[in-house]
Every structure is written in structure tokens, then in C-alpha cells.
Amino acid sequence: MSNTYPSPVRRRCVRHANCNASVLYCTADWREEPVPRIRVLPPELISRIAAGECVERPASVIKELVENALDAGAGRIDVRTMDGGRELIQVVDDGGGMDRDDLCLCVTQHATSKIADDDDLFNIHTMGFRGEALASIGAVARLEITSRRPESDVGHMIRVDAGKMSEPKPVAAKPGTTVEARDLFHAVPARRKFLRTNQTESGHITEQFCRLALAQCGVAFSLRSQNRVVHELQPVNDRRQRIADLYGAELADVLIPIRREGGGVLVEGYVAPPAESRGSGKWEYVFVNGRYVRDRFVSHAIKEAYRSLIDPRRYPVAFVFITINPDVVDVNVHPMKTEIRWRDSNYVHGQVLAALRDKFLSTNLDHGFQATREDDAYRDRVRKAMVDFFTQSRSGPAPVHHGAASAGPRTTQEDAGEMPGRAESAPGASTPGVESTTPPPSLSRGDFAPLIPGLEEAAAPEAHVSRALQVHNAFIVAETVDGLMIIDQ
Numbered sequence: 001m002s003n004t005y006p007s008p009v010r011r012r013c014v015r016h017a018n019c020n021a022s023v024l025y026c027t028a029d030w031r032e033e034p035v036p037r038i039r040v041l042p043p044e045l046i047s048r049i050a051a052g053e054c055v056e057r058p059a060s061v062i063k064e065l066v067e068n069a070l071d072a073g074a075g076r077i078d079v080r081t082m083d084g085g086r087e088l089i090q091v092v093d094d095g096g097g098m099d100r101d102d103l104c105l106c107v108t109q110h111a112t113s114k115i116a117d118d119d120d121l122f123n124i125h126t127m128g129f130r131g132e133a134l135a136s137i138g139a140v141a142r143l144e145i146t147s148r149r150p151e152s153d154v155g156h157m158i159r160v161d162a163g164k165m166s167e168p169k170p171v172a173a174k175p176g177t178t179v180e181a182r183d184l185f186h187a188v189p190a191r192r193k194f195l196r197t198n199q200t201e202s203g204h205i206t207e208q209f210c211r212l213a214l215a216q217c218g219v220a221f222s223l224r225s226q227n228r229v230v231h232e233l234q235p236v237n238d239r240r241q242r243i244a245d246l247y248g249a250e251l252a253d254v255l256i257p258i259r260r261e262g263g264g265v266l267v268e269g270y271v272a273p274p275a276e277s278r279g280s281g282k283w284e285y286v287f288v289n290g291r292y293v294r295d296r297f298v299s300h301a302i303k304e305a306y307r308s309l310i311d312p313r314r315y316p317v318a319f320v321f322i323t324i325n326p327d328v329v330d331v332n333v334h335p336m337k338t339e340i341r342w343r344d345s346n347y348v349h350g351q352v353l354a355a356l357r358d359k360f361l362s363t364n365l366d367h368g369f370q371a372t373r374e375d376d377a378y379r380d381r382v383r384k385a386m387v388d389f390f391t392q393s394r395s396g397p398a399p400v401h402h403g404a405a406s407a408g409p410r411t412t413q414e415d416a417g418e419m420p421g422r423a424e425s426a427p428g429a430s431t432p433g434v435e436s437t438t439p440p441p442s443l444s445r446g447d448f449a450p451l452i453p454g455l456e457e458a459a460a461p462e463a464h465v466s467r468a469l470q471v472h473n474a475f476i477v478a479e480t481v482d483g484l485m486i487i488d489q
């Protein structure tokens, strides 16, 4: 049947790539062309597009291969890389292996032994379940898989190059599986260009390796790069020991254990004293049912627990392991499974916060305290502000500035005991140091708000401020009913 409608056209600017402004600016240079029709993409292109989701860089290949080894029940996993994983990534495990038929299927897209139906999708007990990693790696690299089941006398080997699989060959092999991925992204040169230097990629690999090894401390791991041993980890019962093996005993020894159980959520692990804070957020390791995740609710809870204990520009060191019933957490949110969705995120947030806070309240956090230079500078500024406050309080009025707006104020509530100058100022009497006349002690922070910008937002609602002063255009020092409050604006 012939089409009675003219075929739809679109205008395309021939001078500028991706220019949609032909009508307005490029009137001389546009041409009309037919709107392309929908087409189904060829299978190789489909798998390369899919591969982009879970194979971002060599470290993501290692994640997928090691997770497969863990799912196969391996007790030992050896990882080897050459040229930052660009030339070779090899993962050897002693797990359950695959027979000939499984080996042929494992590189097919959406082929998995880990889930069978809809219900399983919300009851995941394995690291993998999407059945796409091996197919994806096979679509963008030269893949060789050798596997033997322990009960079988012989192993088999297959090769996949740019999505094309060879016939399986019987080979002599140890029980378990060896996967080698060579020339990563040779089939997608555009992608290869996005890889960074070998050193940077090796850094990502080591970081990825540490996350996997932290999650499974009962498994022996090794990591070799250019035939050099980076990590050699014995299986251990104690997570602190695994942390020591990865990051050194100096950190592991000062870690504070945390544990809280309730409402079907177990929060455990180790957190570092505030003095161990770092300049990067990478030191926050959160695992949910053995899977490393980045979760904003858990992160917020950790930050909240450390609030006012560390400089807000720094990050705590924390290794938090959450065990929760798999049917109340959705892990199928992100192709790399590093994000999750909680059924009750507030509850999890509360449990993590309480686990840390309770521990902090019963722990001497000064243990092993060594101030950094930044901490020293910060403390000096606060000390100077306080000295000024009290000197000014005694020696006459000081100006109240109305300058700086308060973005993300820091609040330090300190019990100052008997405050200097307090005895001199009977309630209701005029107080030197404040621009206005002294308000009675029961006045709330709101009464000072028009006077000192930032006080309204910064002071806790229950803080009854009896007098307040802004010093150095940076700090608000306020006397409260039961102590002293310093707000860094």
C-alpha cells in the first residue's frame, strides 16, 4: 500500500554539528532530510551498548569476575593485571566451576544460574544475577574462560572475541575457573580512548580489589600488577585483621568496633576516631549484605554521627557492614549494583546513626589524637576569637558586624563551667560587650537574630542565649543558660 502522507523531514544545519538553530541563525545552511525510521540494532551493537553499562574500565571487569568467583564459592581468588588491566586481566578461582554446557551458555546475554523468576529478583543472595557481565566483557575484549568442575576429570576452554564464541575445547585444568580478558575495548576504540594512564587504572583496580577483599574476609585473595605482588591476603575471621592487612596496623589498631542489631537490621564494623579523619570521602566503606555500595542515607548517618567531632571539610574513616533481609532492599537499581533502594531508608539511617553515636558517647575519642596542621590552625582561630570575646566583654562595647551570611554553619556547644565575667553581670543588668542592652537570660536565640546574622539558623532551637557577640566577622560567641556556644559562621 502506498503512503499518502509526505514523509516527515527534519532540518539539519550543515555548518554546525548538532545545531538545532537552523531556522533562527543558519537559514542559509540548513537542509531537509527524512526523519530516520526506527530500526532494530544488530546483536553485536546491542551487546556493545549493554557492555557500556557494566564495563566502564578495567576495575569494573575485575569486580564482575571476582564477584562471579565469590558466587561460585571460591576459597581463594588470584587477580593479575598487565598495563593497568588494558592488556590483561586474569582472575583465577578454586570455586565450583562450569561444565561444557554451562561454559557455552555463560557468555550469552541474560544467561545466569542465579535467578529463575520474578520473585528471585527481590530475594537476591548472590553478588551477580543480571547474567550480563561475561557477555559484556566478551563483547569488548578477547575473553578466554577455562573451567573445570571438581567432580569432573577434564576441564573445558572457550574463547570469545568481539562477541564471537569458539567451540569449547577439552583441556587439562585445576578445579575452578580461570578467566582472562585481553585487549580491553579493542573492539570499541572510542571507549579505549577514555581509559586513563596505567597508573590511574591500576589505582582504580587496587581500590576495587580492596572493596571486594574487605567484604569477604574469609576468602584468600591476591593481587598482582606487572607480576609484582600488590596484596597477598590470608583468610581471616576478624575484619580488623583484614583492614590491617590492607591498610596497615596503625589504622586498624585505633579503630572502634560498632554493633547494633534491631528491626531486622544488623549494623557492625569499625570506625576510626575523629583524629583519623581524611581529606577524601573514599575512606567511607559501606557494605550491604556483602556488597560495597554508595548510599546517601548511610553516608548521611555517618557524617551526622561525626558532626562537630571533625572539621566539616574532612571525612571520617568508617567500615560499616549492614546485614538486612534481602527482600527489603532492592539491588537492581544500577547496572554496577553500587546503588541500592531501601524499603525503609529512615530506619536504616537511624540504626547506623545510633550505632555510631552510642559508641562515641561511651568511648574516649581522644585516644591516639594527633592534630593535623589544619586542625591546629582552626583551633587557633577559635582560641583567638574567645580571647577577644572575653577581653572585649570586660573592656567595653565591641562592634557587632552584620556582614557574612552563614552557609552551613558549624556549632560547638561547650560546657564552659563558671564563665569569666558571668558573675559580674546580674540578670537584667547592662552587659558590656554587646551592642544592645543585656536581655534577661531567658531570651531565646530569636531575639538576637536581627542583631547577628546567622544566629537564627545556627543555634539549636532549645538553646536559650543570654548574650551573644560576633567576633572577627566569623564567629558568634553566645552565652547560653548552661554553657557557652561558639558558632563558626
Ligand code: ADP
Pocket: 064, 068, 069, 072, 093, 095, 096, 097, 098, 106, 107, 111, 112, 113, 114, 127, 128, 129, 130, 131, 132, 133, 134, 135, 176, 177
Ligand atoms: P551473573 O553473575 O549475573 O549470573 P555473569 O555473566 O557474570 O552473570 O555469569 C554468567 C554465569 O556464568 C553465572 O550465572 C555462573 O553460572 C557462571 N559463571 C561465571 N563465572 C563463573 C565462575 N568463576 N565460576 C563458576 N561459574 C561461573
Ligand code: MG
Pocket: 064, 067, 068, 127, 128, 129, 131, 133, 134
Ligand atoms: Mg556475574
